[in-house]
Amino acid sequence: MKHITLLYPEGLCNLSTIACIVGTVEIFATANNYWMRAGNKQQFRLVVAGTTPKEQFIHKLVALNPDTYIKDIPKTDLIIIPSAMPGEKTAARQEMFDWIRRQHKAGAEIATMCSGAFILAATGIMDGRNCSTHWSNADKFRSMYPAVHLYSDKLITDENGIYTNGGAYSFLNLVLYIIEKYYDRQTAIFCSKVFQIELDRDSQSAFVIFTGQKQHGDAMVQQAQAYIEKNIDEKISVEDLSSRFAVGRRNFDRRFIKATGNTPLEYAQRVKMESAKKALESTRKTINEVMYDVGYSDVKAFREVFRKITGLSPLAYKNKYNREAVSEH
Incomplete structure (x- = not known):
C-alpha cells in the first residue's frame, strides 16, 4: 500500500x-x-x-x-x-x-x-x-x-x-x-x-486580475507604465514610448522586461484587456464599443489578444460574467 x-x-x-x-x-x-x-x-x-x-x-x-x-x-x-x-x-x-x-x-x-x-x-x-x-x-x-x-x-x-x-x-x-x-x-x-x-x-x-508589477525601482519604467495605463484608448507603439522617455528602443525593452516581467507590448495588451474585461463584466457596451475604447480597430486582432490573455473570446467572457448580458438573450 x-x-x-x-x-x-x-x-x-x-x-x-x-x-x-x-x-x-x-x-x-x-x-x-x-x-x-x-x-x-x-x-x-x-x-x-x-x-x-x-x-x-x-x-x-x-x-x-x-x-x-x-x-x-x-x-x-x-x-x-x-x-x-x-x-x-x-x-x-x-x-x-x-x-x-x-x-x-x-x-x-x-x-x-x-x-x-x-x-x-x-x-x-x-x-x-x-x-x-x-x-x-x-x-x-x-x-x-x-x-x-x-x-x-x-x-x-x-x-x-x-x-x-x-x-x-x-x-x-x-x-x-x-x-x-x-x-x-x-x-x-x-x-x-x-x-x-x-x-x-x-x-x-480567465480569473486573473492584472495590476502590473510596480514593486521595482526603475522610475522611467514606472512612468512608462503610468502612461500606458492612462492612455488605454490609444494605439501605443514601443518606438513612440521609448522616444517619449528619451531611451533607445533596445535599452527601453530590456529595462521594461527586467522591471515588470513583460515586454512593453505585452504590458500594454494586458492593461487594455483588463480594461476590456471590466467593461464586458459591468456595462451594456457591445464588443465593438469595448474594442474601440481600448484602442483597437481590428476585430480579429482584438479577439486574438483577448483570447490569448483570458482563454476566452470576448463574447464568451461577457456571457460568463455579465448577468445582464445573459438575460438580454
Whole structure:
C-alpha cells in the first residue's frame, strides 16, 4: 500500500490551508471507498502530518489535530503541500525543508496547492522546473525564486512527479487530477460528480486580475507604465514610448522586461484587456464599443489578444460574467 503525506505546516497556515487539507482528506476518502466498493484492494493510505507538535488556532477559529508528525514518517510516496507561505526561516521550518528534500531524493512525488509552491521552491527542488501558483502571487514568486519557470496562467503543471496548482479553491481540480493518476479516470469522474467539481480545467487565465508589477525601482519604467495605463484608448507603439522617455528602443525593452516581467507590448495588451474585461463584466457596451475604447480597430486582432490573455473570446467572457448580458438573450 502506498503512503500519502498531507502536510500541515503549523505557523504558516491560513484558512485556505485548512480548506485544502479538509477538502483533500474528504475527496480521497470518497475515492478510496468507491475504489474498494468496486472490489479493489486499498491502494493508498493518507495521513495529515504536522511539522511541529504545537497546536495553533487560525483566525481564532480552527486548529487541526494531525495524525502524526513528519519526523515520524521515514518514507512516503506522495507529499501534498497545501496553500501556505514559507515565512521566516526557523529551525523547525528548516527541518521541514530537509525532510521534503530527503523524501524527494528517496523517490517521493510532490504536489503543491496555491501558495504551497513557495514552500517547495524554498527547498530548491523546483529550480529549473515548471511551476504554477495563484496569479496574485506571481510577481512575488518570480522575484523570490527566479530559477523556477513560473507559468501563472496554468491551473496545473505536471513534470516528472512534481505537480503544482494555480491556486485558491482550484486545489479541488488538482485533487481530481491526482486521483485520476493514482486510481483511474472513472474514480475521478465519480468524485467530480459527488463534489460537483468541473473536470479537466487547465487554465486560470480567465480569473486573473492584472495590476502590473510596480514593486521595482526603475522610475522611467514606472512612468512608462503610468502612461500606458492612462492612455488605454490609444494605439501605443514601443518606438513612440521609448522616444517619449528619451531611451533607445533596445535599452527601453530590456529595462521594461527586467522591471515588470513583460515586454512593453505585452504590458500594454494586458492593461487594455483588463480594461476590456471590466467593461464586458459591468456595462451594456457591445464588443465593438469595448474594442474601440481600448484602442483597437481590428476585430480579429482584438479577439486574438483577448483570447490569448483570458482563454476566452470576448463574447464568451461577457456571457460568463455579465448577468445582464445573459438575460438580454
